[in-house]
Amino acid sequence: xxxxxxxxxxxxxxxxVRWCPGCGDYTILAxxxxxxxxxxxxxxxFVFISGIGCSSRFPYYMNTYGMHSIHGRAPAIASGVAATRxxxxxxxxxGDGDGLSIGGNHLIHALRRNVNLKILLFNNQxxxxxxxxxxxxxxxxxxxxxxxxxxxxxxxxxxxxxLGAEASFVxxxxxMDRNHTQMVLKSAYExxxxxxxxxxxxxxVFNDKAFIQVTGKEERxxxxxxxxxxxxxxxxxxxxxxxxxxxEAVVVDSSSVDPKAILVHDETRENPxxxxxxxxxxxxxYGPTPLGIFRRVARSTYDAxxxxxxxxxxxxxxxxxxxxxxxxxxxxxxxxxSPNGG
Amino acid sequence: xxxxxATEEATEEASTETRQTLEIQPSSxxxxxxxxxxxxxxxxxxxxxQLAGNRFTDASALFGNDLATLPSFPAEIRAPAGxxxxxSSFQVQIADYDILTAxxxxxxxxxxxxxxxxxxxxDLRPGGTLIVNTDTFDERxxxxxxxxxxxxxDDSLDGYKVIKAPMDELTKEAVKDTGVSGRNVLRSKNFFxxxxxxxxxxxxxxxxxxxxxKKFASKxxxxxxxxxxxxxxxxxxxxxxxxxxxxxxxxxxxxxxTYTNINGNTALAWGxxxxxxxxGLPLFYGTYPITPAxxxxxxxxxxxxxxxxxxxxxxxxxxxxxxxGAAFAGNLAVTGSSGPGIALKSEAISLAFMLELPMIVxxxxxxxxxxxxxxxxxxxxxxxxxxxxxxxxxxxVLSIASPSEAFMMAIxxxxxxxxxxxxxxxLSDNYVANGSEPWKLPDVDEIAEIPVEFAKYPNGxxxxxxxxxxxxxxxxxxxxxxxxxxLEHRIGxxxxxxxxxxxxxxxANHQLMTDTRAWKVANIANDIPLLEVDGDEDADILVLGWxxxxxxxxxxxxxxxxSGIPVxxxxxxxLNPLPKNLxxxxxxxxxxxxxxxxxxxxxxVIRAEFLLDAVxxxxxxxxxxxxTEISEKISEMAQ
Ligand code: SF4
Numbered sequence: 001x002x003x004x005x006x007x008x009x010x011x012x013x014x015x016x017v018r019w020c021p022g023c024g025d026y027t028i029l030a031x032x033x034x035x036x037x038x039x040x041x042x043x044x045x046f047v048f049i050s051g052i053g054c055s056s057r058f059p060y061y062m063n064t065y066g067m068h069s070i071h072g073r074a075p076a077i078a079s080g081v082a083a084t085r086x087x088x089x090x091x092x093x094x095g096d097g098d099g100l101s102i103g104g105n106h107l108i109h110a111l112r113r114n115v116n117l118k119i120l121l122f123n124n125q126x127x128x129x130x131x132x133x134x135x136x137x138x139x140x141x142x143x144x145x146x147x148x149x150x151x152x153x154x155x156x157x158x159x160x161x162x163l164g165a166e167a168s169f170v171x172x173x174x175x176m177d178r179n180h181t182q183m184v185l186k187s188a189y190e191x192x193x194x195x196x197x198x199x200x201x202x203x204x205v206f207n208d209k210a211f212i213q214v215t216g217k218e219e220r221x222x223x224x225x226x227x228x229x230x231x232x233x234x235x236x237x238x239x240x241x242x243x244x245x246x247x248e249a250v251v252v253d254s255s256s257v258d259p260k261a262i263l264v265h266d267e268t269r270e271n272p273x274x275x276x277x278x279x280x281x282x283x284x285x286y287g288p289t290p291l292g293i294f295r296r297v298a299r300s301t302y303d304a305x306x307x308x309x310x311x312x313x314x315x316x317x318x319x320x321x322x323x324x325x326x327x328x329x330x331x332x333x334x335x336x337x338s339p340n341g342g
Numbered sequence: 343x344x345x346x347x348a349t350e351e352a353t354e355e356a357s358t359e360t361r362q363t364l365e366i367q368p369s370s371x372x373x374x375x376x377x378x379x380x381x382x383x384x385x386x387x388x389x390x391x392q393l394a395g396n397r398f399t400d401a402s403a404l405f406g407n408d409l410a411t412l413p414s415f416p417a418e419i420r421a422p423a424g425x426x427x428x429x430s431s432f433q434v435q436i437a438d439y440d441i442l443t444a445x446x447x448x449x450x451x452x453x454x455x456x457x458x459x460x461x462x463x464x465d466l467r468p469g470g471t472l473i474v475n476t477d478t479f480d481e482r483x484x485x486x487x488x489x490x491x492x493x494x495x496d497d498s499l500d501g502y503k504v505i506k507a508p509m510d511e512l513t514k515e516a517v518k519d520t521g522v523s524g525r526n527v528l529r530s531k532n533f534f535x536x537x538x539x540x541x542x543x544x545x546x547x548x549x550x551x552x553x554x555x556k557k558f559a560s561k562x563x564x565x566x567x568x569x570x571x572x573x574x575x576x577x578x579x580x581x582x583x584x585x586x587x588x589x590x591x592x593x594x595x596x597x598x599x600t601y602t603n604i605n606g607n608t609a610l611a612w613g614x615x616x617x618x619x620x621x622g623l624p625l626f627y628g629t630y631p632i633t634p635a636x637x638x639x640x641x642x643x644x645x646x647x648x649x650x651x652x653x654x655x656x657x658x659x660x661x662x663x664x665x666x667g668a669a670f671a672g673n674l675a676v677t678g679s680s681g682p683g684i685a686l687k688s689e690a691i692s693l694a695f696m697l698e699l700p701m702i703v704x705x706x707x708x709x710x711x712x713x714x715x716x717x718x719x720x721x722x723x724x725x726x727x728x729x730x731x732x733x734x735x736x737x738x739v740l741s742i743a744s745p746s747e748a749f750m751m752a753i754x755x756x757x758x759x760x761x762x763x764x765x766x767x768x769l770s771d772n773y774v775a776n777g778s779e780p781w782k783l784p785d786v787d788e789i790a791e792i793p794v795e796f797a798k799y800p801n802g803x804x805x806x807x808x809x810x811x812x813x814x815x816x817x818x819x820x821x822x823x824x825x826x827x828x829l830e831h832r833i834g835x836x837x838x839x840x841x842x843x844x845x846x847x848x849x850a851n852h853q854l855m856t857d858t859r860a861w862k863v864a865n866i867a868n869d870i871p872l873l874e875v876d877g878d879e880d881a882d883i884l885v886l887g888w889x890x891x892x893x894x895x896x897x898x899x900x901x902x903x904x905s906g907i908p909v910x911x912x913x914x915x916x917l918n919p920l921p922k923n924l925x926x927x928x929x930x931x932x933x934x935x936x937x938x939x940x941x942x943x944x945x946x947v948i949r950a951e952f953l954l955d956a957v958x959x960x961x962x963x964x965x966x967x968x969x970t971e972i973s974e975k976i977s978e979m980a981q
């Protein structure tokens with residue numbers, strides 16, 4: 001069978017897209033559709049599962065199998081699909097509220113188990129669908145409808161969280177950079193197991209320009225730190241570099257250090273400490289912020305393990321026989337029909 | 343279990359020659375024949391009373407008695423030794439006819455320590471046999487149990503036949519050459535008690551020794567210690583002539599067939615496996631450990647060679663979530679829990695209802711609310727099962743009346759779920775789950791297949807796929823699983839347009855879809871058996887029940903009939919929709935009694951549904967009904 005040839009249009013549905021005009025979700029949708037079209041893999045093999053929130057409308061706009069589920073539970077639901085159907089490519093679409101607040105538990109456990117899911121977390125640092133309350137990634141002091149005196153909640157750093165949750169693949173990208181997004185999507189897709197991708201997503205209605213430091217024409221030059229496999233971590237047109245000191249990643253002037261001291265990025269490091277250190281360069285898109293793949297290591301997937309156990313049991317014990325099973329606790333015969341004749 | 347009228351008393355000729363008595367000399371003690379017997383093993387939770395009870399039960403089952411069991415253990419895994427909360431017990435009734443319950447009052451009580459005696463003596467029948475381990479009746483243990491004087495020394499046990507056995511001492515003596523040492527020595531004392539019971543009640547010994555050899559095959563010294571201890575208990579009976587008479591209960595005249603002794607949780611797990619085979623759908627069980635449902639997970643997780651996948655989720659919500667995903671992906675998807683866990687799953691169950699995906703939700707009920715009485719039976723989740731969801735979300739609700747019914751009810755729940763594309767709630771409770779009884783094995787080949795047809799082709803104009811286009815008879819929507827070319831579609835929690843399944847906020851559509859979903863479930867009434875009435879059909883009194891009260895109700899009705907009161911009984915396996923003839927059945931009797939282990943939940947439903955002045959008999963003490971409680975109520979209503 002030849003690979004199907006698709007265009008982006010083949011992944012669009014007839015449903016009217018209902019995000020606010022100018023929302024970063026449109027760009028991400030376009031990137032994902034374009035990326036999938038380029039894979040040449042049959043449309044029916046993709047499943048998109050979301051929770052609740054603006055981003056979670058996503059499956060309605062994807063001409064694949066999909067489910068718009070309930071708040072926070074998409075990783076759990078998707079785990080049921082991925083664990084039983086290794087033939088499918090299963091994607092989770094979630095947001096900072098959906099994935100890190102109400103659904104935080106499911107997210108970390110899906111990562112720890114290495115369920116074969118591609119988890120795209122659209123981080124806009126705000127609750128959009130419920131019209132503008134602070135989220136678990138909002139900065140301290142943020143004034144919103146539910147925090148008129150400023151938020152007192154200390155935010156999550158999603159990449160740090162995913163690394164702490166034993167994720168085998170962790171990356172960060174940004175909505176406006178479609179090439180970067182597609183590069184990350186490709187790696188995530190090819191990764192066997194759970195792939196966690198934080199996507200900075202602009203909510204132009206309730207939290208506009210939250211990511212300006214990595215997206216603004218001026219600002220990004222100084223703040224965007226591109227992680228590239230096998231290359232020294234430098235940014236600001238080469239003026240700044242990242243070195244490891246006492247277990248921490250530190251920004252220095254490139255000219256002030258021996259070039260050999262500059263950290264060379266290796267996403268395949270088994271130990272996540274350096275990836276974690278990189279994730280702590282900034283606690284949100286403020287100042288120098290790394291984008292790219294933090295971690296990509298090989299680990300057996302949940303579906304592979306569950307199916308291997310099944311096959312192993314079948315090989316060892318033979319395919320189960322229900323008649324034998326119900327006799328396995330010992331039986332006795334009652335011969336009729338005379339009373340007490342047993 | 344068949345509910346035939348009790349058979350005539352045991353015939354003297356019934357053969358007992360298959361009985362094994364080890365290498366022990368035959369006892370010269372005279373034997374009395376009983377038609378039934380209730381025994382209770384009680385001790386500290388470390389004393390192995392569940393094991394002793396189960397061995398006694400299995401030996402009786404293999405001997406051919408009918409039986410029913412009632413285990414009772416503390417909620418704490420290790421309550422302090424010797425205390426009242428640490429007491430664990432196991433009750434079994436055996437009979438030479440088809441019995442229905444584990445019995446109201448033990449005829450024989452084994453008390454391994456003062457706390458066990460303190461807690462259980464009140465239940466022992468006056469004149470009953472009491473076996474005590476005298477070695478534990480020291481000051482400290484007496485004190486922990488709350489005894490001011492030693493009951494073995496005063497007159498408080500005068501009304502019973504007391505057999506005093508220094509079990510610790512004799513067990514130590516018995517195992518001294520087996521190689522076990524230290525704390526393991528006294529571990530065998532439950533086998534001493536079991537041996538003594540085997541002698542007293544003429545139980546076959548072979549099943550027990552065989553079981554021990556198999557179970558402890560890798561630890562031969564433990565196996566030997568247990569067997570030696572068992573023999574010592576048996577011989578203690580003979581040599582001390584501990585009682586003047588021993589007792590026997592002959593095999594029961596159960597309907598012919600092959601039997602096994604089964605508890606509800608295991609039977610339920612096996613039923614799901616059978617349903618998986620009959621439907622051709624791989625079984626997925628997504629769950630989170632909770633008492634008393636965990637044993638279903640344990641059993642299924644051992645059965646991977648049946649293509650079973652078990653997913654021990656991070657929480658109850660993920661348990662049901664993964665189940666929804668598995669259903670979407672084309673599995674026989676099942677989640678199971680108990681009340682508190684079902685509460686957590688409630689939102690997701692409403693989603694599954696909205697998605698119209700087939701799946702099974704098992705609720706092994708326990709005493710509530712909240713953590714409540716985790717190891718005790720109660721039927722207090724009926725209204726929760728019927729109505730405990732947000733929005734208009736009626737679901738089929740089925741219930742299991744006894745362990746021997748669990749296998750077929752699991753299959754029936756699956757049949758309904760896949761035929762009607764709906765989640766189905768299957769109710770069990772702690773009594774069904776952990777109690778056991780003989781189960782006449784079905785011929786697996788004769789169990790009907792469960793037809794499942796995944797959608798293969800577009801069903802709309804121009805090759806479109808309409809996920810909410812319904813089957814004209816069942817109103818089920820098509821089950822189109824990911825991976826099927828051309829049927830890509832999206833489902834979700836938002837209200838869907840009829841037929842197309844697209845998101846719709848249209849008022850008329852919401853009305854239509856709400857009505858359609860309700861109608862689909864209500865229509866299942868045409869596809870379930872009519873309610874059967876047992877006993878005296880034209881009796882004034884009908885006793886209506888559901889779930890694990892089955893045995894107590896039937897036994898109470900028997901007793902009432904024996905005292906000359908005509909009674910009809912009926913038992914509901916289908917709580918939603920209700921059987922079509924229920925109204926007719928109810929109206930053919932002047933008085934309706936509804937006994938329930940709750941404060942009157944089915945009663946409310948019946949009153950609301952049929953505007954009928956039914957009477958409740960309700961109990962929430964964490965214990966099953968005693969037969970007398972129901973039979974007395976029947977007599978009172980007959981006045
Ligand atoms: S509220 Fe914000 S995130 Fe939601 S659709 Fe509008 S712009 Fe996008």
